[in-house]
Amino acid sequence: MIDPIPTEMAQKIANCLYAGRKIEAIKLYRDHTGKGLKESKDFIEALEAKLLSKEPEKFTAPPASNGKGCLMSGFIVLAVFIFLIIILFARSK
Helix, strand or coil: CCCCCCHHHHHHHHHHHHCCCHHHHHHHHHHHHCCCHHHHHHHHHHHHHHHHHHCHHHCCCCCCCCCHHHHHHHHHHHHHHHHHHHHHHHHHC
16 A cells, blocks of 8 residues: 655655656655655656646746757767868868
């Protein structure tokens, strides 16, 4: 059986999620319940989805992009690096 979370703790967790601080919300939940990381993460992600569908206007930070922007940034840096190497070799000849 799942023990209910006290209202004050639930509000702290919700405020963390509204501010985009999911890791902090997971830590609060873990500290309060003693659950494992996976269970806590799954619970917080389900809660986040529920809160997002009920009160999307309260969320101040957009949800994480799962690293898609990171990959594009890597390609841009690589392209600039290759471009600079080509320019340096062209000048040396």
